Amino acid sequence: MKVRLWGVRGSIAVPGPRTVRYGGNTTCIEVRGDDDALIVLDAGTGIFPLAQSLLAHLPVTAHIFITHTHWDHIQGLPFFIPIFIPGNTIRLYGAFDLIAQRGIEHVMQVQLQFSYFPIREAELKARIEYETLSVGVPVTVGEAAVTPVLMNHPVPDLGYRIECNGKSLFFTGDHEPHYNIYSPGEEGYDEYQAAIEQRQAELDAAIGAVDLLIVDSAYTSEEYPHKRGWGHGTFDSAIELAKRVGAKRLICTHHEPTRSDDDLERVFNEALARHPDFGCEILLAQEGLEITL
Amino acid sequence: MSSQLTPELERKLTTAVERMPAFPKSVQAILEMTRNVDCLPKDLVGVIEKDPVMTVKILRVINSAYYGLPNKITSVAQSVVYLGINTIKNLALSFAAVGILPRFSTTGFDIQKYLLHSLTVAFVARLLCEKFARGEADPMDCYIAGLLHDFGKVVFTQFLSIEFMKSLAIAVDFDKPLHIAEQETIGADHAYVGALLAKKWQFAEPLVECIRDHHNPAAAPSAMMDCLRMADMICRRQAFGDAGNPWREEELSQMPARFGGEIESVIAKVGDLEKILADAQSFAQIGTER
Secondary structure (H helix, E strand, O other): OEEEEEEOEOOOOOOOHHHOOOOOOEOEEEEEOOOOOEEEEOOOOOHHHHHHHHHHHOOOEEEEEOOOOOHHHOOOHHHOHHHHOOOOEEEEEEOOEOOOOEOOHHHHHHHOOOOOOOOOHHHOOOEEEEEEOOOOOOEEEOOEEEEEEEOOOOOOOEEEEEEEOOEEEEEOOOOOOOOOOOOOOOOOHHHHHHHHHHHHHHHHHHHOOOOEEEEEOOEOOOOHHHOOOOOOOEHHHHHHHHHHHOOOEEEEEOEOOOOOHHHHHHHHHHHHHHOOOOOOEEEEOOOOOEEEO | OOOOOOHHHHHHHHHHHHHOOEOHHHHHHHHHHOOOOOOOHHHHHHHHOOOHHHHHHHHHHHOOOOOOOOOOOOOHHHHHHHHOHHHHHHHHHHHHOOOEOOOEOOOOOEHHHHHHHHHHHHHHHHHHHHHHOEOOEOHHHHHHHHHHOOHHHHHHHHHOHHHHHHHHHHHHHOOOOHHHHHHHHOOOOHHHHHHHHHHHOOOOHHHHHHHHHOOOOOOOOOHHHHHHHHHHHHHHHOOOOOOOOOOOHHHHHHOOHHHOOOHHHHHHHHOOHHHHHHHHHHHHOOOOOO
């Protein structure tokens, strides 16, 4: 498998000199199976430069897996140029929307409404297919299998485990480690704690000892108490997750949008210093970073 | 019991819950609390888990095949662990948007007294589990069983109102247990219909069994069922709320053996029943009347 990062920023795109090294585009990850099948994880603004790179190799078949439907993970979808070109096939996968009671087709239809975009869904020239996923049920894409795992975010968020010929990766999408909503000693605390621990064990098992783990690490541990409940993890929680599951390599992503490249490296290095015995390679997500598994 | 419900009627009842409004106090509380972006998750859970309709709807979502969970989820708090508080909050808001259950439907069934009954049975069942069945059943499971054991009656009063009104009248006029009257007029009792729905929504099997068999003394006993039955007896004997089935002294002969022979001694061990009643009243919006 080959992995290339096209968007690593959280929340909103932030181009400019302060983010030029790591990149300002929001989440988009290109994964190529051994048979070159194209899997795209999330359609943040990073999907636009990915789309440009695909135009030289038309027609394309793209399997786009949406972790969740917050703007920074879908905003590039109408600008994924292959959707306008006949002969291409775009298959969009994602979670069922519990509140709207609609499948993943809802995301495209909402974005292509008259008020927000000049082209209607019916006018797209590519073949557009939708598949609303069931948690834990793998989808086959060429030689790869993609399994959705329910993560923890203010909207249902699917992490994806991708396996191809013995190699594996997991991307959390946006994810905050579970925390107890009760205080110690309060009625309900013990029951909730037991449920959290069971859930964490289930998640760790679903992620497994992957070759590459890509994790939402938006905050530092110092920032986190003010952001609790916002649905994001920290550098330290990402490292602890990687340790627990035995990941071989860790990439920290979803960089906080106000964080400059210099600040990003500083807080990352501080986190590394707190985990000197960390037994695997750990990297900051960077636009253009390519990894072969 | 066997059901004489037609397949059409079963389908009607299983889809009916979509349109079923929740209880006034929880709807009001959810609308008020969610205006504040910093409202505490535990406060939201505290409201939802006191409303049988909202609880049923949350458990239905989380236990659906979509999530493919290996273990059934039996509490609102557990549902928060899986779905996150913001999704639970927005689900509750969507339930609140359906409207509120009127206190009295055309059947004359008093929905507030029903809620008071369900809540007190839930509270007492949880306490009984902690004191008499520790290690054999989960107190929170007993709470949910108490909250939902008579759920079929809300379905009846909303969607089979004429037949249910007849049942209520027969139960009073001929001094019959309500579930017997329901079997005569509807063809199935609230226990059967409640369990039918719970099973369809893939609730945990012990919960389905408790709902189905809480009026069936011949059913296989379990710690959870014992706690539910005993709590139901205590609350009806104390006239906490009213779910259309007044207490009969001869029911004492059906007291589960684990509690000993004297209902008074069980009540004494449970603790302050008046406090339990007051807590439930504050949510059911009923004052000093019972």
